[in-house]
Amino acid sequence: MSAGTPSTLFRDAALVVGKDLRLEWRSRVITSQVLPFAVLVLVLFAFALDPDRRILGEATPGLFWLAVLFSTLLALQRAFAVEAADGVTDALRLSGLDPAGIFLGKAAGIAVHLLALELVLGVGVTFFYGTTPHGPVLLVATCLAATAGLAAVGSLYGVLSAGMRARDTLLPLLLLPVVAPVLIAATQAFAAAYDRSSGEGWRWFGLLVVFALLYLAIGIFAFETLLEES
Amino acid sequence: MNALLLAAAEADPNEWSYVAAAYALVVGVILLYAIWTIVRGRKVGRQLPPEDRRWM
Amino acid sequence: MEPVVDFRGAVCLLGRFPALAGVDLDVARGEIVLLQGPNGAGKTTVLRACAGLVPVVEGDASVLGVDLRADRRAVRHRVGLLGHASGLYEDLTVADNVRFWARAGRAHDADADAAMARLGLAGRLADVAVARLSAGQRRRTSLAVMVARRPELWLLDEPHAALDQDGRDLVDSLMADAVAAGATVLFASHELDRAQAVAHRTITIAGGTVAVDRSPAGTAAPGAPAPTGAEPAVEPDPEAVVS
């Protein structure tokens, strides 16, 4: 099914994302492992940066997104270990699912997990670092755009390194420099929202949208090639 | 900042050593890389039948 | 009668190793063909090549009328492959798995439920996570996925392995039903007694080539094409083969 129509594309994407959410519902790996890890990172930042000196409050946007980035790596490894296990990759190739649909489905599943993570981390920084959130519209918009970008590029690199020797060490090396712009843009947008200078923030939001669209497009076109064993 | 630049503009003998280091680094690294490439080429070339070395 | 599988000098590489070193293979619609041969002979690679998973790099190969060298993806959703691996999500239940893969193949939930019932997976087992299943129960789940998807060509790699007596009989009857419904079966097995009782024809693979192609008429001819002009449902004569 190399050339799927838009309707089969979204049907297949919905099927895959439904499967991934059900899988998480049954296994609770993200909920019971990645989520606590993310909160733990917040706590470790506090240990490293001495909570009394107001550094935490000022650095909140950056620490928040750094925690998201680290958690993304774990979530990705989980999301693609599932697809690489026990002949599932072959089954996917034979399934008749549109590869672009699989890509969108995986990305959507990861995005849902990341948004849940960001919600918890958002509460976490307010609670632990004493940061009061401002500019809720910009904050939410930034989260959505950044998450879309992270999920798209993450799915692309996740399948790329799936089933490969040393994939657990390779994935961070490949992914982190590519998502550096997301870290910069999302941090700056958050900082703008916290400082109530949201005009600057929307420019960063624009960059996040461009990033997300670019990698969604690359993923849709490249996933078919990447899904192949040879 | 301007003061810093002005200071740099005076013929500082130290400045020459930085310039020399930069040139030595560039020339040295490219030379080493070239030698390494050629050595690797000979090693691989030895295992390859001559008809596959089409540039000869 | 168009052949379902038509290989001419097909070469497949696994990395740099020629797993298939020039295979000539014909399977007509409605046939049940057994592949046998020693370990590492290339049986699994033949099945995977038929499924469009392994690229054919030399020779000609077509499956269900699709030229594998031109586009090996086009055939995939029309074949079913039961490999050594289960192809199931460990953390999902039996019912989750069968329904997901059935839906992916454009089948309905009703097909999935019927397939689970046929494989004896309805009821309590349906809600058990695959990770908790025994090897035989996983095999049944994989077979249920296959049944639900109703492929035109069944590719089974040692389908009897890990199954109990009941399960083995079930596999045999599934193959017979599939052929009765117009599908074709190509399977590899080491249990020759049972397999030859079901198969219409036995092909011996060795060293990545077809060593013996024993057509139903009983003529042993290395690499000879099967009589494709024959009627689809060739009468098997199990007694003659097994005795």
Next chain:
Amino acid sequence: MNTTTGGPLEDRETGSGAGLLRVHPDGTASPGSRRFGIVLSVSVVVFLAVALVISPPDSGAGASENAMGEMVRIMYVHVPVANACYLAFFMTALASVMYLWKKTEGWDSLAAASAEVGVVFTALTLATGSIWGKIAWGTWWEWDARLTSTLLMLVVYIGYLALRRAILDPVVRAKRAAIVGLVAFANVPIVHYSVTWWRGLHQEATISRFDPTIDGGKLFALMFGLLLGVALYVWLMIHRFRLQYAEARLESKGLDVALAERRAEAVADRPQAGAPLAAAAQKGTNP
């Protein structure tokens, strides 16, 4: 082997151009690349003389506060090396696209070779930029937009080379590397914009950039350097590409031999595997 037309430069430099032109029988050199290499090494010597001795130091003719003095000379290597690294990564991206289109081994080899040469040039760009920064800013590293984005680019392409090492199957490796090669290049402008805006927000003022007053002697040195940088890239690529190509040949070497060996297994296997079947077949013929 071509032993004629040893130019005056070669003769002066070596005494016997003919002897130097003889290439190593196993190596990646050809008479053409050998001649190119000799011209190149002479040019490097001439360039060093021009850049370090002949060209004048920057006196800041226009605005005296911008004078860079001797450190302007770093620019004559830094800019060409940076230029060559962009050229190399552009070539990797181009070859990646061509591989995805044509699916031929040669494009994959070109992409791989160019990425490695590019990484070497990028590392040198960073090193020379950092040395320049030590003089201009007094620190080895400043979170300057260009330095930062170059650093990220270096890490991205180191990842590309690591990916190539992690995959054994040549076809899988070529396909995945091509996509990464493409993504890496698409990422360059995004990194550039994000880092530029990022620094633009926080830097109090743009600290002196590479904008000395360019006049005759300095312009000549810079242009000479740029030309030499491209020529060096081309020469390194000739050897690196041939090496990559030879490795690829070696990997796919002997398909015929492997096929023959594989078929021979069948003959060895036939007595055990085929015999009982043949017996059964005989029974089947005469029921």
